[in-house]
Amino acid sequence: MDDSLSLDAKLLAESGAGDNAAPLSVSEISGTLKRVVEDRFGYVRIRGEISGYKRAASGHVYLALKDDKAVLDGVMWKGNAGRLPFQPEDGIEVVVSGKLTTYPGRSKYQVVIDKMELAGEGALMQLFEKLKAKLQGEGLFDQDRKRPIPFLPKTIGVVTSPTGSVIRDILHRLADRCPSHVVVWPVLVQGEGASKQIARAINGFSGMELGGTLTKPDLIIVARGGGSIEDLWSFNEEEVVRAVADCSIPVISAVGHETDTTLCDFAADLRAPTPTAAAEMAVPVRAEWLASLSETKARMARSVQRGFATAQERLEAQRRLMPALIDLLRPHQQGVDELSDGMKYAMGQNVAQARSRFSASEGALRPAMLRQRLDTARNRLDRFDLPVALVKRPLDDARGRLDSLWRLAQQVSPDGPLKRGYARISAVDGSFVGSRDEAQRAGAVNLHFHDGKVGAQITDEPVASPKTAPKTHKSRKKPKLARVKKPADDRQQDLF
The missing domain is CATH 3.40.50.2300 (Response regulator)
Structure with missing residues (x-):
């Protein structure tokens, strides 16, 4: 290993002689750069093409401005983004106004955009065509x-x-x-x-x-x-x-x-x-509309009149083709005459046939023939003899039932009690009087006894009568039913 290198590369950092610049922290140098950039570029206008446009959920807008050689990040806070007069899109050239700043968290610089404008009418038309193509692709402009x-x-x-x-x-x-x-x-x-x-x-x-x-x-x-x-x-x-x-x-x-x-x-x-x-x-136009309605009304009237005239002409033509009413009736009249003649002939034939049948039966209705038939029937009846007991028993039974019915009728008859001293009261018009109030309203009444009736006048006070011994009534015997004697001819039986 080279000795010179080993002397320069030290394990611990030391301040050398004459070195009066203390080392700066990352935050300090980042803050210094931020102040320098913001002081130097406090207001800038930058022209570039939008790239990577994105609106966050918070409402802030993040994008990049680029040209053919460089790229600059940009941010637009929510308040300014909401006032944009158009909707930015990627590829649109714009001019932004704002200030440059740094983002120490990522060691980069960016422009904080306060205002964004399109870079001339060409950019505006470019945005117009892009938005038109997008909406047309969704079918918003379809004719249907x-x-x-x-x-x-x-x-x-x-x-x-x-x-x-x-x-x-x-x-x-x-x-x-x-x-x-x-x-x-x-x-x-x-x-x-x-x-x-x-x-x-x-x-x-x-x-x-x-x-x-x-x-x-x-x-x-x-x-x-x-x-x-x-x-x-x-x-x-x-x-x-x-x-x-x-x-x-x-x-x-x-x-x-x-x-x-x-x-x-x-x-x-x-x-x-x-x-x-x-x-x-x-x-x-209201006037033109009313005129059109009037013209349509006149055309309808002319059309209806023309239709009526055409129908009348057709009806007249059909009427001329149809036969006269009398010609239609004459065949039927002739048929009625033929039927009438046939009925007269048929009735005459029926009467003649009936008269012939009556004449043929007339001989069987002579008195001698009838007497002969009667004698024959009487002879057959004489030969037909019934036992007396067989006939008498039903007659006795019927006589007993008749006696019972007679006694029942005597008991329920309204005039039955009259023979025992009672009287039945009726008004002059014949209606029944059954109470004191009805008698007072009637005024005059009739009293019915077993041997006749008498009239009486009704008063408000009862009439006092002397005490007399009650009369004894003779006992009345039950009437007997008269028997009919048997005729000499025993062929006629007694009905009772």
């Missing part, structure tokens, strides 16, 4: 997504600035063509926060409920006057384009003049070259 504009919207929602000439032009044109109900949602149309207000207004109209406090529009017009691409950039923001594409209400985009084009125009259901033209597209 376009919805038809209502012919006569009752309510029109307008998203625009309330103070510009755009809203006055729209209202004036609507009043000239066809007065409609207009609901204006005031927004900023350029500058910081304009895109958020425009998207919020479109989503607000789309989210209205039917039958709410405000009438939900049938059509939305998104309008702004002309300007540079930078002035119109709020209508190129992704959140505005997506709000137009997702809106549940048909949208007319009227941003700028005829030569101005925004991504909002591609996503809308219909593009108007100017806000005034949007109002003309939204509603028809």
Whole structure:
């Protein structure tokens, strides 16, 4: 080993003669570098292409600016990132303003960005084309997504600035063509926060409920006057384009003049070259519409009259081809006459046949023939002899049942008790009187006895009668049923 090297390389660090610079710590040198860099580059403007753009969950933005020879890291804190007028993307050339600083934790330097701008209209158009390609790839500009504009919207929602000439032009044109109900949602149309207000207004109209406090529009017009691409950039923001594409209400985009084009125009259901033209597209001309309705009404009337005339001509032609009514009836009249003659002939034949059958049977109805048949029947009856006991027993049974029924009838008869001294009372009209109240209401009554009836007048007080010995009633014998004597001819039996 070389002796000179062994003398210079020592195990412990020592301060040499004349060495008055104490060693610095890593933190000290890092802090010193940070102060020097921030003092020297307290405000810088840097132009470069964005690379590795990333927005953290905290809202801070991290990126790198590069050119063909170097790369510089950058950070943009949440407050400044929220005020960006556009959405940065990789590959876009920008100009940033801020200050340089170091990050001691990784021994690197970076730029803290306060403001970011596009590096000229070329960069802005580059961002426009990239965003257009992205949204077109998602199908937001497809024609099959376009919805038809209502012919006569009752309510029109307008998203625009309330103070510009755009809203006055729209209202004036609507009043000239066809007065409609207009609901204006005031927004900023350029500058910081304009895109958020425009998207919020479109989503607000789309989210209205039917039958709410405000009438939900049938059509939305998104309008702004002309300007540079930078002035119109709020209508190129992704959140505005997506709000137009997702809106549940048909949208007319009227941003700028005829030569101005925004991504909002591609996503809308219909593009108007100017806000005034949007109002003309939204509603028809009322006078022309009424004239068209009148013309349609006249054409319908002429068509109906022409149809009636044609039908009448066809009916008349058919009527001439049809035979006369009398010609149609004559064959049927002839048939009726033939049937009538046939009926007369058939009835005569039936009467003749009936008379012939009656004449043939007349001989069998002579008195001598009838007497002969009667004698024959009597002889057969004489030969038919029945035992007396066989006939008498049913008669005795029937006589007993008849006696029982007679006794029962005597017991239930209303006039049965009259023979025992009772009387039955009836009103003059014959109705039954069964109580004192009914007798008083009747006034005059009839008293029915077993041998007749007498009249009586009803009074309020009962009549007093002297005490007399009750008369004895003679016992009445039960009537006997008379027997019918048997006739001399024993062929006729006794029915009792």
